[in-house]
Amino acid sequence: MNPSQAAPGSQASLREANRLRVLETLREQGAMTQVEIAGSTGLSPATVSNMVKELDGAGAVELAPSIRNGRRAVLVSLATGNTLLAGIAFGDRDVRVAVATGPRDVIGRQRMPLPSNHNADEGMERAARLLYDLVEKSGKAMTDVKAVGVGIPAPVDSVSGQVGSESIMPGWRGVDVADELAGRLGAPVLVDNTANLGALGELRIGALQGVQDGVFLKLSHGIGAGLVIGGEVFRGSAGTAGEIGHLTIDEHGQICRCGNRGCLETFIGAQALGEALAVSHGRLTLRDIIARAQGGDVGCRRVLEDAGRHLGVAVAGLVNLLNPSVIVIGGQLALVGDLIVDPLRAAIERSAIPSAAASVTILSSELATEADVVGGIVAAEALHAASDALKVTIGSMS
Ligand SMILES: [Zn+2]
Structure with missing residues (x-):
């Protein structure tokens, strides 16, 4: 799965595909000039030049002067810097891990299922194993991992660092995840709610880029929202803002x-x-329901349409409160697109203040189901930058 999956055929997806092509070519063939990259990828020299500039800005490639065929040339190679960042997103049923040199530059990713009602120890153990494995495969060492951003599908209390609910994810109750994981991984860890991380990922490189007031809706096993106010993720006084899944729809x-x-x-x-769907279809997982709806199963389609309507009731309230300009639909249910979005839009038009409803655009996530992992990498980058700045401050004091 591509972490930065944009809508197929869009400008963004084309640029993303080209970028990956350049990175893959460099990985396979080593250092090359821009002319050689163009020849090898079939991209135009102008496209390669733009791409290299962008990758250089992101620190993903290194440029070195050289001589080719008796003429001066610049050799482009993959950055060999020893700074790796990691993003980890826990779900109710799985954990996904990615290592990267930056939010746009994921060099490896893996997913592992988790039993429902797993406990924190089991989840963290599997995540650590995946991360060690990925780092080893990329030819790096765990000491190269400078920071890790971790998402949990539950409210995270920003004061205690613990899951801020007694009954959501009971197996994680009372655990200081950042502290525990930092001990296992040997790197600083930041923990946040997965919907907040999704919003962070979309803000940085996805559908919320440049948006001042917006919402990222994560529709998976549970339902969460990452609220963006004034161009920043809004977490509230104790870090638990955006718990739209636990908004009362019917008292x-x-x-x-x-x-x-x-x-x-x-x-x-x-x-x-x-x-x-239990009576008509037997036991179905969320993945089954989505796949069958995409395959045209009328019962599964009906259930998802109804879900869009119910979601619209809550989101109309959010639109009235927040007056966002963009709402991004992410998580697994985003895969069914209009099936959810059409009834959602209709419910907003019916229930929200007309001017607020008219000014909101509903978009699909550009990062698909990986928005939270990418957000984890964005958070890790900020954490690493902050710890570097702290070192500079301490260094200048001594
Ligand atoms: Zn609830």
Whole structure:
């Protein structure tokens, strides 16, 4: 899976594909001049020149003066700097890990399933194993990993660093994830909610670039929102802002895993979708439901359309409160596109203040299901930059 998956055929996806082609060619063939890269990739010299400039700016390649065929030339090679960043995103049923030299420059990624109701120890153990494996495969050492950004699909209390709910992810209760993982990985770790990391990833290199007020909706097993206010991810006073999945939609509704009643998640979380199809279809996972809906199964399509409608009720409230210019749909359910987006849009038009509804654009995530992992890398980069700045300050004081 491509981490920076843009809509097929879009300008962004074309640029991304070209960039990967240049990086792959350099990885396979070593240092080359821009003329040689153009010859080898079939891209135009102008495109290669732009691409190399961009990659150089991102620190992904190094440029060195050289002589080729008796003429001066610049050799382009993959950056051999020893700074690696890692992003880890825990889901309810899996963990995904990526190592990169920057948010646009993922050099390896892996996913491993996790049993439902796994505990924190098991999750962190698997994540650490994946990361060690990826670093080894890229020919680097764990000491090259300078910072790690970690996402958890639960509210994360920014004061205690712990999961900020007694009943969501009970196996992770009372664990200081940043501290524990930093010990296992030997690098500083920042922990945030996966929806916040998704917003961070989209802000930096995805559909929220340049957006001042926007929302990233993560629709997977659970439902979360990353709120962007004034061009920054808004976390609230204790870091738990954006818990849209636990917004009450029906105060007489079913009891939710958070202990509240009638939350949005009891309508459109993976468990609710599965239960709606249990009699007609038997036991289906979220992946099954999505695949069948894409294959034209009317029951699965109906359940997802209804989910879009319910989601619209909550999002219309969010539109009234926040007046965002862009809402980005991410997470696994984003894969069904208009099936969710059309009823969502209709519900917003029906329920939100007309001027707020008219000024909001709904977009699909440009990073597909990897927005949170990319956001983890963005967070790791900031953490690394901050620790470097701290070293400079301490150095100048001594
Ligand atoms: Zn709830």
